[in-house]
Amino acid sequence: MPQTHAAERQLAMQPFLVPGLDALADWRLALENELASLERTLSGSDLLDPAAAAASQALRQRLASDKLVIAFVAEFSRGKSELINAIFFADAGRRVLPATPGRTTMCPVELSWDEQELPTLDLLPIDTRREAASLADWRAQRERWKRLSLDPSDTQGLARSLNEVTATRLVSVDDARALGLWSDTNLADNPPVQPDGRVEVPAWRHAIINYPHPLLQRGLVVVDTPGLNAIGAEPELTLGLLPSAHAALFVLGADTGVTRSDLDIWNDHLGGQGLASFVVLNKVDTLADPLATPAERERAIERQCSETATTLGITRQRVFPVSARQALAARLAGDEAGLAESRLPALEAALNADLLPQRQHVLAKAVISGVQSLIEHATRRLRDQRRANAEQMLELRSLRGKSGGRVAQMLVRVQADTTEFERCASRLAALRAVHMRMLRDALHALSSDRLREAVASLQATLGASWFNLRARSAFENLCNGLLDQVDKAAHQCAEIDQMLQATFKQLNTEFGFTLALTPAPDLAPFREELKLIERGYGRYFSVTRAIRMNAPAFSEQFQRMLMSKLRVIFENASGEVEAWNQMASQQIDGQFRDRRRGLKRRREALERIQLATGELEQRLAEVESQDARLMELLEAAHARAHALRRRAERGPVLAELSPDAIDTVTGGDAALLHSDGLALP
Numbered sequence: 065m066p067q068t069h070a071a072e073r074q075l076a077m078q079p080f081l082v083p084g085l086d087a088l089a090d091w092r093l094a095l096e097n098e099l100a101s102l103e104r105t106l107s108g109s110d111l112l113d114p115a116a117a118a119a120s121q122a123l124r125q126r127l128a129s130d131k132l133v134i135a136f137v138a139e140f141s142r143g144k145s146e147l148i149n150a151i152f153f154a155d156a157g158r159r160v161l162p163a164t165p166g167r168t169t170m171c172p173v174e175l176s177w178d179e180q181e182l183p184t185l186d187l188l189p190i191d192t193r194r195e196a197a198s199l200a201d202w203r204a205q206r207e208r209w210k211r212l213s214l215d216p217s218d219t220q221g222l223a224r225s226l227n228e229v230t231a232t233r234l235v236s237v238d239d240a241r242a243l244g245l246w247s248d249t250n251l252a253d254n255p256p257v258q259p260d261g262r263v264e265v266p267a268w269r270h271a272i273i274n275y276p277h278p279l280l281q282r283g284l285v286v287v288d289t290p291g292l293n294a295i296g297a298e299p300e301l302t303l304g305l306l307p308s309a310h311a312a313l314f315v316l317g318a319d320t321g322v323t324r325s326d327l328d329i330w331n332d333h334l335g336g337q338g339l340a341s342f343v344v345l346n347k348v349d350t351l352a353d354p355l356a357t358p359a360e361r362e363r364a365i366e367r368q369c370s371e372t373a374t375t376l377g378i379t380r381q382r383v384f385p386v387s388a389r390q391a392l393a394a395r396l397a398g399d400e401a402g403l404a405e406s407r408l409p410a411l412e413a414a415l416n417a418d419l420l421p422q423r424q425h426v427l428a429k430a431v432i433s434g435v436q437s438l439i440e441h442a443t444r445r446l447r448d449q450r451r452a453n454a455e456q457m458l459e460l461r462s463l464r465g466k467s468g469g470r471v472a473q474m475l476v477r478v479q480a481d482t483t484e485f486e487r488c489a490s491r492l493a494a495l496r497a498v499h500m501r502m503l504r505d506a507l508h509a510l511s512s513d514r515l516r517e518a519v520a521s522l523q524a525t526l527g528a529s530w531f532n533l534r535a536r537s538a539f540e541n542l543c544n545g546l547l548d549q550v551d552k553a554a555h556q557c558a559e560i561d562q563m564l565q566a567t568f569k570q571l572n573t574e575f576g577f578t579l580a581l582t583p584a585p586d587l588a589p590f591r592e593e594l595k596l597i598e599r600g601y602g603r604y605f606s607v608t609r610a611i612r613m614n615a616p617a618f619s620e621q622f623q624r625m626l627m628s629k630l631r632v633i634f635e636n637a638s639g640e641v642e643a644w645n646q647m648a649s650q651q652i653d654g655q656f657r658d659r660r661r662g663l664k665r666r667r668e669a670l671e672r673i674q675l676a677t678g679e680l681e682q683r684l685a686e687v688e689s690q691d692a693r694l695m696e697l698l699e700a701a702h703a704r705a706h707a708l709r710r711r712a713e714r715g716p717v718l719a720e721l722s723p724d725a726i727d728t729v730t731g732g733d734a735a736l737l738h739s740d741g742l743a744l745p
Contacts, residue, residue: 080412081151082279084420085132089282091424091716095431096127098711102438102704109697111442113654115647123434131176132423134415135287135306137334138315139325143346147315147388148175148288150408152279154395156219161288162227170266173229173288175273177280183214185225188270190233193243198624199270210268216276231267234258240265266290306333307600311340311419318368318385319350322375330376332603340418342382344411345372349387384411424715431712437582439705441651444578446698448655451578452662453691456669460684475670482663488575492656495567496649502563503645506556509549510638515630518545523623536605543598546630547591550637554587557641564648577655581648585640593633601626 103120106112112120138144145161152175153160161173171190187210188202202208212225237257240246245265246254255263280286287309306312312334316326334341351364369383387406394402403409508514525538561584568579604622669683 080416084416085279085282087716088420092127096124098708099124105701106442111445113650115650116441120438131283131285133285133309135309135312137289137312142315142317143388144315150388150392154392158219160223162230170230170232170290171268171271173271175286177276178274181274183216183276184274185212185214186272187228187268190266190269192269214275229271232264233267234262235265236262313342313344315344315346318345318348322372345369345383345385346388348385349390386411428712428715432709435705435708442701446694448578448658450691450694453687456666457687478667502560506553506641507638509553510634514549515634518542519627539602539605546594550587550591557584579651585644587637590633590637597629
């Protein structure tokens with residue numbers, strides 16, 4: 065009984081995200097395994113062509129590597145690192161990230177786990193800001209990073225190693241300017257000058273912690289960002305890392321409220337950016353007034369939350385008063401009452417209820433769509449094989465009791481059918497030529513050459529300075545031109561779709577194919593991504609920012625990031641168009657190959673029967689057995705696909721939890737899951 069109470073207390077003290085992430089990870093693993101099993105079943109019977117197999121493998125890879133990215137954003141000394149410790153790392157028995165006075169995180173930190181790598185802390189020197197390579201480039205050049213090995217069993221050693229992210233250096237003002245960490249126009253943003261004329265700058269530009277913490281092993285990625293100056297100085301952080309997060313926790317100090325720099329961070333990097341943003345009013349314990357009653361203290365906290373929501377232009381429900389220090393101390397001491405008093409569980413419950421069903425919904429939709437496409441493709445190929453078997457069985461049965469002359473007649477007929485079918489080859493060659501020409505036109509609109517031309521045109525318009533009065537209109541013209549390119553590609557795909565639909569219908573009628581074209585790729589999401597880039601990057605072309613952001617180092621990084629983001633969008637769009645066309649081509653080639661193989665088998669069977677009278681019944685039995693096996697295979701594939709779809713629809717959320725735990729964690733969000741078609745079992 066005491067062990068039961070201890071286990072219950074331990075469960076009550078763990079973060080709300082733990083059971084949800086556990087269930088999500090187990091669900092993803094189960095889906096991946098079932099999809100692999102379905103893929104093996106179909107591949108073993110030659111029912112998957114390379115394109116369909118590649119699509120299935122890509123879906124499995126997505127399930128295996130899916131991450132939930134949560135970014136913590138705050139100005140200095142808001143208790144952000146302490147909040148990360150309280151939510152994720154209290155089980156270490158001590159602080160993991162440095163959060164004591166005077167020990168502030170000075171560079172962006174990513175915490176994740178890659179089982180292909182050893183537990184390490186990788187630190188990118190700040191001097192790399194002098195070079196042209198982007199952060200993405202530096203990720204592939206780890207030899208320039210400082211690497212510290214981490215021992216997961218030594219929590220004290222881990223904490224000491226992570227203190228490196230607080231390291232600073234003293235450099236001259238000229239060096240700080242060269243690093244992009246000194247502004248000659250916004251002096252208020254500059255670090256204080258020391259008596260010897262030097263200024264303090266971060267020692268590191270970026271830190272990546274690869275650590276086998278259970279939550280990180282389950283696919284969680286935590287991004288810890290330092291204050292406004294560091295955020296603004298690193299375009300790849302604001303334009304790449306933050307927008308890719310699934311949620312952002314914006315941490316404010318209850319003792320300071322929303323300061324001017326806090327408001328700048330919110331307006332510039334979070335508000336209106338499409339992120340699921342949670343505002344954390346930390347350090348509410350500092351509002352405690354020993355002379356006030358509990359009700360008065362509660363009203364003071366509520367007033368601070370309401371004023372914060374009004375200032376940021378969000379609903380009160382998105383503001384969470386918390387004491388991270390009290391929560392961490394309570395978790396380390398096993399103090400349930402203290403944890404409840406810290407108010408942290410309410411924030412964790414909101415994260416759990418908002419983020420996990422969202423990731424579940426996205427993945428479930430991808431799996432259901434992928435499995436549907438896979439089974440439709442395999443069913444068509446299996447149907448073709450069964451039809452060929454049926455034709456062969458009909459021929460063989462008609463030969464029972466017939467003379468050798470009858471067999472010879474059948475051979476002549478098969479030869480005629482083969483000759484007639486080969487006429488299809490010239491038709492397919494003409495189709496392929498037209499198809500490839502139309503595909504080249506579609507891909508031309510999405511090519512890297514078109515992208516480089518558009519960006520070069522922008523550069524030519526703006527000249528050396530990317531941040532001037534003409535910049536905004538020139539940037540808008542760039543985005544409009546790229547949107548036109550995507551629309552042009554979509555129009556070309558629609559024409560290809562019409563051409564293939566008509567051709568498939570003719571081939572099905574004349575040659576007995578069962579060709580069926582999947583819907584043309586939807587390029588609308590890529591248009592939306594371009595619009596998001598226009599909104600996100602366009603903010604940097606305002607008059608006020610032109611002065612602040614016109615530093616050469618920032619301008620170069622901005623251009624690299626813009627080109628990188630645009631290139632990814634165009635490459636992904638081009639990849640979808642190419643994959644769709646390739647699947648159509650492979651379907652034609654596969655059915656042509658299968659039909660030719662079937663005619664060859666018919667001829668060989670008749671030739672064997674002509675030579676040996678006992679071959680007829682044996683061959684007939686073989687074909688009938690093969691057909692029965694195909695029927696069993698079809699039933700097994702449909703059963704596996706149905707089970708896989710059911711698991712995807714049911715979802716993980718809280719499939720492993722008791723009803724009481726479901727009520728506790730979701731806070732009533734089970735009804736929302738039902739309404740989204742992701743019902744609990």
